Amino acid sequence: MDGHGDRPTFKMTSQAAGSSTNGRRRLASPAVRHFSAARMEIARPPLALGDAREATVGDYFALLKPRVMSLVVFTGLTGMMLAPGHINPVIGLIALLCIAIGAGASGALNMWYDADIDSQMERTKIRPIPMGRVAPAEALNLGVTFSLVSILLMGIAVNAAAAALLGLTIGFYMFVYTMWLKRRTPQNIVIGGAAGAFPPMIGWAAVTGTVSVESILLFMIIFMWTPPHFWALSLYRSEEYAKVGVPMLPVVAGRVETCRQIVIYTALMIPITLAPWLMGFTSIYYGASAALLGLGFAVFAGRVWNARGLSGEAGDRPAKHLFAYSILYLMLLFSALLAEGLLAMGSPS
Numbered sequence: 247m248d249g250h251g252d253r254p255t256f257k258m259t260s261q262a263a264g265s266s267t268n269g270r271r272r273l274a275s276p277a278v279r280h281f282s283a284a285r286m287e288i289a290r291p292p293l294a295l296g297d298a299r300e301a302t303v304g305d306y307f308a309l310l311k312p313r314v315m316s317l318v319v320f321t322g323l324t325g326m327m328l329a330p331g332h333i334n335p336v337i338g339l340i341a342l343l344c345i346a347i348g349a350g351a352s353g354a355l356n357m358w359y360d361a362d363i364d365s366q367m368e369r370t371k372i373r374p375i376p377m378g379r380v381a382p383a384e385a386l387n388l389g390v391t392f393s394l395v396s397i398l399l400m401g402i403a404v405n406a407a408a409a410a411l412l413g414l415t416i417g418f419y420m421f422v423y424t425m426w427l428k429r430r431t432p433q434n435i436v437i438g439g440a441a442g443a444f445p446p447m448i449g450w451a452a453v454t455g456t457v458s459v460e461s462i463l464l465f466m467i468i469f470m471w472t473p474p475h476f477w478a479l480s481l482y483r484s485e486e487y488a489k490v491g492v493p494m495l496p497v498v499a500g501r502v503e504t505c506r507q508i509v510i511y512t513a514l515m516i517p518i519t520l521a522p523w524l525m526g527f528t529s530i531y532y533g534a535s536a537a538l539l540g541l542g543f544a545v546f547a548g549r550v551w552n553a554r555g556l557s558g559e560a561g562d563r564p565a566k567h568l569f570a571y572s573i574l575y576l577m578l579l580f581s582a583l584l585a586e587g588l589l590a591m592g593s594p595s
Contacts, residue, residue: 301384305374309357309385310350310392317576318349318445324580325449325464327587328527333453337404341452344400345445348412351392352419352441358385359424363490369483400452408452415444432495439472440465446580460527463518464583470515471576474508474547478569481505481550482562501561505554508568512547516540519579528586535582539575546571 322345326338333341357364357375365376374380393416401409423438446464447457480487480494481504487494496504519540523533549564 309354311353315349322445322449325446329453348396354389443468475572481565
């Protein structure tokens with residue numbers, strides 16, 4: 247592990263790498279030895295509208311990744327409710343609509359670009375493009391159109407700061423994470439997680455027109471939550487990621503190192519979730535909620551660490567439990583933050 251500011255970076259370990267005849271490191275797991283070849287063998291689907299069968303409204307809606315969109319809108323709403331000051335309800339609804347449209351645009355662009363690997367993975371092969379129900383060009387057009395509409399509407403109806411942050415979010419997710427980091431480095435989730443952490447800042451900026459320490463704290467909570475969340479998923483999907491040439495941490499560094507990093511990031515995340523209370527930004531009720539939820543996260547992360555040497559379902563089960571809990575964790579944590587904002591609205595000024 248190399249130092250890189252305050253955030254760790256990773257090298258291939260002796261557990262996950264060995265020497266080959268050409269002097270390059272190779273992946274240790276037999277399931278991932280053809281990792282490099284997989285990256286070249288998967289061809290990007292042609293952008294031809296004629297390739298798709300008849301699509302339904304549901305297919306186009308699925309392009310927007312509605313489950314991800316709902317979480318993005320929820321965290322954006324939380325940032326908006328916590329922000330000092332007031333916003334016209336109609337303007338607030340427009341801001342949330344823009345966040346939703348922008349999140350959907352990012353999802354459609356991601357599905358367009360990743361259609362080649364989506365078709366090879368069990369988790370994603372039922373998406374509209376791999377199934378042939380929506381052509382790649384349609385997804386691209388939808389993503390670009392929704393991106394422009396959401397940013398322009400946010401700038402015209404809300405304010406320039408919120409529009410700039412929304413544009414940064416879409417651009418970061420597409421160009422930095424999807425097109426650059428995802429297929430090149432195990433740091434893909436660590437750095438790319440910033441894209442999913444911006445929505446509370448956008449909601450905050452929609453009300454205040456600025457970025458503040460409080461909104462950065464909201465960003466940091468999601469930013470630090472993202473790596474253990476996705477590494478838990480990649481632990482039991484590592485063979486699929488290796489098959490399509492995506493260098494998730496378990497693929498390039500091995501299971502033990504991934505479990506170690508999950509524990510490290512959990513330990514770093516919990517104090518950050520307590521920071522809003524410690525800084526007087528929220529009440530003791532949020533602080534207690536964050537502490538209890540963090541304790542649960544630590545328990546599940548500890549179980550993943552204890553199962554680091556196990557294989558098969560015995561090793562995968564704790565990772566699946568952590569992945570499921572991490573989603574519930576973020577929803578409940580931001581529900582507690584949202585409650586703080588609602589209580590502040592109801593209290594006399």
